[in-house]
Amino acid sequence: MADPSMMICAALQPVCGFINNTGAPAATARRFSSSVCIKRNRRALTKAIEDLQAVEKVVQEQVSVETNQLNKCDPRVELWLSRVDGVLVPIDAIEQECDQLMQYSCFCSSSLSLGKRYRLRKRVLEILEDLRGLIEEGNQFKVFGSKPLPALVEDQPRIEALGIKPVLKNLWEFFNSSNVGIIGIWGPGGVGKTTLLNTFNNELKEWGTDYQVVIMIEVSNSGNLNIAAIQRMITDRLGLPWNDTETVQTRARFLAKALGRKKFIILLDDVRNKFKLEDVGIPAPDSEIKSKLILTSRDEDVCYQMGAHQSLIKMEYLEKESAWELFQNNLSTNAIAAIESPAPNVVREHAEAIVQSCGGLPLALKVIGRAVAGLTEPEDWSLAVQATKDDIKDLHGVPEMFHKLKYSYDKLIKQQQRCFLYCTLFPEYGSIRKDKLVEYWMADGLIPQDPKKGHHIIRSLLSACLLESCKSDSSKVKMHHIIRHLGISLAVRENIIVKAGMSLERAPSEREWQAARRISLMFNDIRDLCISHECRNLVTLLVQHNPNLERLSPTIFKFMPSLRVLDLSHTSITTLPPCETLSKLKYLNLSHTCIERLPEEFWVLKELTHLDLSVTKALKETFDNCSKLHKLRVLNLFRSNYGIRDVNDLNIDSLKELEFLGITIYAEDSIQISDFTHMVQLGELYVESCPDLKQLIADSDKRRSCLQVLTLAELPALETVLIGSSPHHFRNLLEITISHCQKLHDVTWVLKLESLEKLSIYHCHELEQVVEETTDEVESKSSGIEQGSTQRCRRKNGFSEEQEIHGMVDDAWNEYAKYYQNMTRSGRINGTEHHADFPKLRSLVLTDLPKLRRVCIPRDFPCLESIRVENCPNLKTIPLGQTYDCQRLNRICGSYAWWEKLEWGCKDIMESKYFIPIQDKD
Numbered sequence: 001m002a003d004p005s006m007m008i009c010a011a012l013q014p015v016c017g018f019i020n021n022t023g024a025p026a027a028t029a030r031r032f033s034s035s036v037c038i039k040r041n042r043r044a045l046t047k048a049i050e051d052l053q054a055v056e057k058v059v060q061e062q063v064s065v066e067t068n069q070l071n072k073c074d075p076r077v078e079l080w081l082s083r084v085d086g087v088l089v090p091i092d093a094i095e096q097e098c099d100q101l102m103q104y105s106c107f108c109s110s111s112l113s114l115g116k117r118y119r120l121r122k123r124v125l126e127i128l129e130d131l132r133g134l135i136e137e138g139n140q141f142k143v144f145g146s147k148p149l150p151a152l153v154e155d156q157p158r159i160e161a162l163g164i165k166p167v168l169k170n171l172w173e174f175f176n177s178s179n180v181g182i183i184g185i186w187g188p189g190g191v192g193k194t195t196l197l198n199t200f201n202n203e204l205k206e207w208g209t210d211y212q213v214v215i216m217i218e219v220s221n222s223g224n225l226n227i228a229a230i231q232r233m234i235t236d237r238l239g240l241p242w243n244d245t246e247t248v249q250t251r252a253r254f255l256a257k258a259l260g261r262k263k264f265i266i267l268l269d270d271v272r273n274k275f276k277l278e279d280v281g282i283p284a285p286d287s288e289i290k291s292k293l294i295l296t297s298r299d300e301d302v303c304y305q306m307g308a309h310q311s312l313i314k315m316e317y318l319e320k321e322s323a324w325e326l327f328q329n330n331l332s333t334n335a336i337a338a339i340e341s342p343a344p345n346v347v348r349e350h351a352e353a354i355v356q357s358c359g360g361l362p363l364a365l366k367v368i369g370r371a372v373a374g375l376t377e378p379e380d381w382s383l384a385v386q387a388t389k390d391d392i393k394d395l396h397g398v399p400e401m402f403h404k405l406k407y408s409y410d411k412l413i414k415q416q417q418r419c420f421l422y423c424t425l426f427p428e429y430g431s432i433r434k435d436k437l438v439e440y441w442m443a444d445g446l447i448p449q450d451p452k453k454g455h456h457i458i459r460s461l462l463s464a465c466l467l468e469s470c471k472s473d474s475s476k477v478k479m480h481h482i483i484r485h486l487g488i489s490l491a492v493r494e495n496i497i498v499k500a501g502m503s504l505e506r507a508p509s510e511r512e513w514q515a516a517r518r519i520s521l522m523f524n525d526i527r528d529l530c531i532s533h534e535c536r537n538l539v540t541l542l543v544q545h546n547p548n549l550e551r552l553s554p555t556i557f558k559f560m561p562s563l564r565v566l567d568l569s570h571t572s573i574t575t576l577p578p579c580e581t582l583s584k585l586k587y588l589n590l591s592h593t594c595i596e597r598l599p600e601e602f603w604v605l606k607e608l609t610h611l612d613l614s615v616t617k618a619l620k621e622t623f624d625n626c627s628k629l630h631k632l633r634v635l636n637l638f639r640s641n642y643g644i645r646d647v648n649d650l651n652i653d654s655l656k657e658l659e660f661l662g663i664t665i666y667a668e669d670s671i672q673i674s675d676f677t678h679m680v681q682l683g684e685l686y687v688e689s690c691p692d693l694k695q696l697i698a699d700s701d702k703r704r705s706c707l708q709v710l711t712l713a714e715l716p717a718l719e720t721v722l723i724g725s726s727p728h729h730f731r732n733l734l735e736i737t738i739s740h741c742q743k744l745h746d747v748t749w750v751l752k753l754e755s756l757e758k759l760s761i762y763h764c765h766e767l768e769q770v771v772e773e774t775t776d777e778v779e780s781k782s783s784g785i786e787q788g789s790t791q792r793c794r795r796k797n798g799f800s801e802e803q804e805i806h807g808m809v810d811d812a813w814n815e816y817a818k819y820y821q822n823m824t825r826s827g828r829i830n831g832t833e834h835h836a837d838f839p840k841l842r843s844l845v846l847t848d849l850p851k852l853r854r855v856c857i858p859r860d861f862p863c864l865e866s867i868r869v870e871n872c873p874n875l876k877t878i879p880l881g882q883t884y885d886c887q888r889l890n891r892i893c894g895s896y897a898w899w900e901k902l903e904w905g906c907k908d909i910m911e912s913k914y915f916i917p918i919q920d921k922d
Contacts, residue, residue: 041121041124041125041128042124044124044128045124045127045128045131048127048128048131048132048135049088049131051131051135052084052087052088052131052134052135052138055134055135055138055139056081056084056138058138059077059080059081059138059141059144060081062141062144062145063077063081063144063145065144065145066144066145066146067145069145070148071145071146071147071148072145072146072147072148073144073145074141074143074144074145074146076141077141077143077144077145080134080137080138080141083134084134084138087127087130087131087134147236147239149239150213150236150237150238150239152205152209152211152212152213152214153201153202153204153205153209153214154201154205154214154216154237155202155205156197156198156201156202156216157198158198158199158202159194159195159198159199160195160326160329161192161195161196161199162318162322162325162326162329162362163192163318163319163322163323163326163362164192164195164196164199164315167185167196167313167315167316168196168199168200168203170313171183171185171196171200171294171313172200174311174313175200175292175294177311178290180292180310180311181284181285181286181291181292181293181307182284182285182292182293182294182295182306182307182308182311183292183293183294183295183308183311183312183313184295184296184297184302184303184304184306184308184311184312184313185197185294185295185296185297185303185312185313185314185315186296186297186298186299186300186302186303186312186313186314186315186465187298187314187315187316187465188298188315188361188405188408188465188466188480188483189298189363189404189405189407189408189465190361190362190363190364190401190404190405191315191316191317191361191362191363191465192315192362193269193270193296193297193315194269194270194296195362196296196315197216197267197269197294197296198216200267200294201214201216201267204265209265210263211263211264211265211291211292212262212263212264213237213238213262213264213265214264214265214266214267215233215234215237215264215265215266215267216266216267216269217230217233217234217266217267217268217269218269218270219268219269219270219271219272219295220269220270220272225273225275225279227248227252227279227280228248228251230280231248231251231252231255231280231281234255234259234266234280234281234282235251235255238255238258238259238262240258248279251281252278252279252280252281253281254281255280255281255282256278256281256282256283259281259282259283259291260283262291263290263291264291264292265291265292265293265294266282266291266292266293266294267294267295268293268294268295268296269295269296270296270297270298271295271296271297271302271306272297272298272299272302272407272411273302273411274302274305274306275306277293277306284307293307295308298407298408298464298465299408299411299463299464299465300312300314300462300463301460301463316360317359317360317361317480318360318361318362318365319360320355320360322360323355323358323360323365324352324355326362326365326366326369327351327354327355327358327365327368327369328369329369330365330366330369330370330373331369331372331373332373332374334374334376335372335373335374335375335376337376338375338376338377338381339351346378346381346382347376347378347381350378350381350382350384350385351372351381353385353388354368354372354381354384354385354388357385357388357389357392357481357482358388358481358482359480359481359482361480361482363401363404363405364401364482367395367397367398367400367401368388368392368395368397368398370396370397371384371395371396371397371398372384372395392482392485393485393489401482402485402486402489405482405483405486406486406490408464408465408466409466409486409487409490411464412460412461412464412466415446415447415457416457416460416461418446418494419441419446419447419454419457419461420461420466420467420487421487421490421491421494421496422437422440422441422444422446422518422540423437423461423466423467423477423479423484423487424479424484424487424488424491424496424498425496425498425500425518425520425522425540425542426479426500426520426522427500427501427522427523428479428481428484428501429478429481430478430501430523431470431473431476431477431478432476432477432478432479433475433476434455434458434475434476434477435451435475437454437458437477438451438454438455438458439587439610439634440540440565440587441454441457442454442586442609443564443565443586443587443609443610444518444539444540444564444565444586444587445539445564449609449633458477461477462477465483466479466483466487467479468480494517494518495515495516495517495518495537496516496517496518496519497512497516497518497519497520498520499519499520499521499524500520500521500522500523500524500542501522501523501524502524503524503525504521504524504525504526505524505525505526505527506526507521507526507529507530507531508521510533513531513533513535513538514533514534514535515537516535516537516538517537517538517539517540518538518539518540518541519538519540519541519542520540520542521541521542521543521546522542522543522544522545522546522567523544523545523546524545524546525546525547525548526543526546526548526549527546527548527549527550527551528549528550528551528552528553529543529549529551529552529553529556530551530553530556531553531556531559532553532555532559533559534559535559535560536559536560536561536562537562538560538562538563539562539563539564539565540563540564540565541560541563541565541566541567542565542567543567543568543571544567544568544569544570544571544589545569545570545571546570546571547570547571547572548572549568549571549572549573550571550572550573550574551573552568552573552576552577553577554577554578555577555578556577557577557578557579557581557582558578558581560581560582561581561582561583561584562584563582563584563585564584564585564586564587565585565586565587566582566585566587566588566589567587567588567589568588568589568590568593569589569590569591569592569593569612570591570592570593571592571593572593572594573590573593573594573595574593574594574595574596574618575595575596575597576590576595576598576599576602577599578599578601579599579601579602579604579605580601580604582605583604583605583606583607584607585605585607585608586607586608586609586610587608587609587610588605588608588610588611588612589610589612590612590613590616591612591613591614591615591616591636592614592615592616593616594616594617594618595613595616595618595619596618596619596620596621597619597620597621597622597623598619598621598622598623598625600623600625602622602623602625603623603625603628603629605629606629606630606631607631608629608631608632609631609632609633609634609657610632610633610634611626611629611632611634611635611636612634612636613635613636613637613640613642614636614637614638614639614640614662615638615639615640616640616641616642617639617640617641618641619640619641619642620641620642621642622642624651626652627651627652627654627655628654629655630654630655630656630657631657632655632657632658633657633658633659633660634658634659634660635652635655635658635660635661635662636660636661636662637661637662637663637664638662638663638664638686639664639689640664659683660683660684661682662686664688671687671690671693671696671697682705682706682707683706683707683708683709684707684708684709684710684711685707685709685710685711686710686711686713687710687711687712687713687715688711688712688713688714688715689713689714689715690714690715690717691715691716691717692717693715693717693718694717694718694719694720695718695719695720695721695722696712696718696720696721696722697721697722698721698722698723698724698728698729698730699722699724699728699729705727705728705729705730705731705732706732707729707730707732707733708732708733708734708735709733709734709735709736710730710733710735710736710737711736711737711739712736712737712738712739712741713737713738713739713740713741714739714740715740715741716740716741716742716743717743718741718743718744719743719744721747721749722749723749723752723753728752730752730753731753731754731755732755733753733755733756734755734756734757734758735756735757735758735760736750736753736756736758736759736760737760737761737762738760738761738762738764739760739761739762739763739764740762740763740764741764742764742765742766743766744764744766744767745766745767745768745769745772746767746768746769746770746771746772747761747767747770747771748770748771748772748773750770750771751771751837751838754839754840755840756838756840756841757840757841757842757843757863758841758842758843758844758845759841759843759844759845760843760844760845760847761845761846761847761849762845762847762848763847763848763849764849765848765849765850765851766851767849767851767852768851768852768853768854769852769853769854769855769856770846770852770854770855770856771837771855771856773856773857837856837859837860838859838861838864839862839863840863841861841863841864842863842864842865842866842888843864843865843866843867843868844864844866844867844868845868846867846868846869846870846872846875847868847869847870847871847872848870848871848872849871849872849875850871850872850873850874851874852872852874852875853874853875853876854875854877855875855878855879856879857879858879858880858884859879859884860884860885860886861879861880861884861885861886861889862885862886862887862888863888864886864888864889865888865889865890865891866889866890866891866892866893867889867891867892867893867894868892868893868894868918869892869893869894869898870894870895870918872898873898873901875898876901876902876903876904877902877903877904878892878902878904880906880910889914890914891914891915891916892910892914892915892916893916893917893918894915894917894918895917895918896917899911899915899917
């Protein structure tokens with residue numbers, strides 16, 4: 001195609017010729033021609049610019065659409081846009097030059113002007129050519145953007161992470177271990193698991209890693225696992241194409257191959273139910289591929305089921321200082337100023353009470369902190385404190401928090417949900433005995449008559465973080481304050497009335513009683529229960545720990561025909577009203593009351609399975625009713641005034657279902673365990689408060705003994721415990737507790753307890769050693785060994801004299817122990833065969849033993865897990881050493897003062913691994 005400008009010039013030649021023919025000067029003709037060409041080129045340039053800008057606008061709009069979708073601008077489009085910017089920049093200068101030359105051409109005719117016009121015309125023609133090329137190229141674009149290549153680590157929201165440093169450190173330790181492929185993190189909802197995972201992810205990006213891709217996925221599989229959604233996340237992070245027509249199974253195989261070629265880290269947040277990794281397309285990390293999988297869950301069992309067997313981390317609630325800081329971070333400056341105002345400061349006291357009520361739960365601290373963020377007046381803070389005690393759901397944001405926490409409850413099966421709600425009947429901040437809880441559940445009908453089933457449910461509730469373990473007592477559980485309030489809000493639907501620990505002096509109103517299924521009035525100050533209205537739906541009534549309760553309405557039980565659980569323990573009642581209507585009652589607790597006798601018609605309680613009359617110091621008469629309750633599983637008369645003088649006084653032959661019997665035998669100076677021939681199923685035996693008892697005998701047992709727990713307490717005259725050769729009554733003993741037995745100098749007889757797992761000794765002020773091992777032959781051998789050890793110690797360099805002595809003593813005892821064990825195992829000591837000592841001992845507790853000098857010589861403790869020593873100032877060594885088997889040991893608890901005085905060569909090594917400091921009790 002011919003150049004338009006050339007065509008225009010050709011068309012203008014006749015006009016120029018005409019001007020020349022008229023006699024006009026040649027210069028005038030040239031000026032006229034140049035002026036016409038400049039205008040013509042200027043118009044062509046303007047039009048081209050407008051066309052290009054229109055195309056550029058379309059392209060920019062398409063690029064914006066792509067970037068809004070987080071896509072990246074196509075590199076060709078990006079280059080074209082930069083070229084457009086480059087070509088448009090000099091056009092303003094060219095237009096100004098055109099204007100100047102057009103003015104100049106009207107008045108001047110120099111050859112210099114002609115040269116400028118020629119060069120300008122050439123430049124304009126070049127730009128026109130570039131513009132037309134860019135217009136044509138811009139109109140041909142079909143693709144304007146594409147997905148960016150995935151980054152190694154994607155940033156996650158940066159949330160304030162108070163109090164998680166120790167857990168984060170633990171996570172990094174597991175992560176850096178070559179033997180760990182799957183790591184599980186568990187804890188209650190709102191405790192900070194997602195924050196921990198986000199922080200870990202961002203640290204991976206900040207510090208760098210040699211892994212090829214890090215993928216974080218929020219699972220939250222509340223119902224059915226959305227496999228396709230997870231697969232889409234993985235596909236996108238790998239930068240792979242997505243095909244909607246593929247089946248989940250086909251895609252899983254493809255992703256497994258793709259991930260198998262990479263060293264990956266996958267972070268799965270909020271895994272609520274187990275699933276198979278291969279169903280999604282995730283290769284299980286192992287020692288070969290060196291990849292890592294880290295998951296969080298509210299349920300400990302889910303972590304186990306997903307493969308985090310040896311690498312499990314529990315997220316604990318925040319400590320006091322971190323909780324306080326997090327709470328303050330959610331307050332306004334005015335509220336903080338009110339808290340920090342000079343003493344006396346009531347506002348600060350209220351704020352601290354609110355923080356305590358949150359129990360270290362970060363979610364609660366944030367939500368409740370924001371709810372009170374603007375409070376400044378003491379009266380307003382006081383109302384907020386009361387709300388956290390009475391009805392926390394009225395605070396702003398709390399219903400939404402409950403909704404988040406409620407999933408753990410929703411996941412439970414119906415039976416577990418009802419058992420959880422039952423736990424709300426107990427007062428806040430208190431602990432609950434597991435065995436009592438299970439007894440309640442069985443009697444109420446929530447679970448079958450199987451304690452194992454009940455303990456399994458407790459384990460499930462612990463795993464789901466709806467209950468917590470008591471660190472000081474493994475036989476008890478407790479409920480977090482916020483979780484309890486959630487439970488109470490749900491319990492209303494089940495007609496459960498919770499009034500525990502509210503300082504009540506009167507019983508609830510008649511209206512509340514009529515609809516209630518379960519009522520808890522425990523730990524109050526109620527003085528009488530005069531109920532005279534129908535309570536036909538009432539199944540459980542808990543009134544224990546009302547110390548001033550003396551009177552029950554004579555007709556109270558007439559209106560409770562459905563009652564199954566009744567607890568009146570720790571009250572001051574002296575009589576039990578007529579109870580013939582309680583035909584469904586299964587659990588009755590009258591322990592620690594002033595009751596004098598059972599009603600004559602008590603035998604009608606044919607369904608009763610649990611009867612507790614322990615510590616009923618005024619009880620005189622039972623009318624032999626207990627022996628008529630044939631379904632009794634538990635009968636506890638321990639320390640009741642209705643005691644027996646001889647084992648044979650028991651009249652329990654008709655109680656075929658009996659599993660637990662608590663009795664007190666009075667006026668015995670010697671107890672022969674082998675005389676308990678009709679109590680072969682005895683599981684626990686407490687021998688307490690017998691001031692004249694000098695000797696306890698456990699002779700041979702023809703039938704297999706079931707005795708597992710033995711307690712010897714308050715026996716000031718007890719000198720010896722005699723155990724015959726196996727089989728004997730103690731051969732299956734798992735736990736023994738010895739307390740306040742002041743004439744005991746040692747308990748060497750525990751060596752014969754081959755099943756013993758826990759040994760606890762308290763307040764035995766004359767006890768000098770746990771096991772006495774002082775034969776002349778061994779002492780002679782140990783003396784020789786000690787001399788040899790002394791010579792070896794003197795040859796060591798770089799140690800102080802004190803260190804050498806300590807090392808000498810430790811070496812001597814180690815050699816002595818080896819010698820002694822060889823002698824005993826070969827039967828050469830005392831001429832008898834010996835079994836291995838303490839083969840199953842897991843726990844050793846020694847408390848307030850002022851004369852204790854030694855436990856025993858060093859030996860193998862293959863099952864020992866913990867040692868606790870308190871107020872034993874003369875105990876200078878413990879029977880462990882590097883040469884002996886104690887693989888399961890995980891803690892040695894004692895005071896710093898005691899630890900520093902230990903004369904024990906392994907102390908420094910053991911301190912870094914196992915020592916946990918505690919405060920000695922005064």
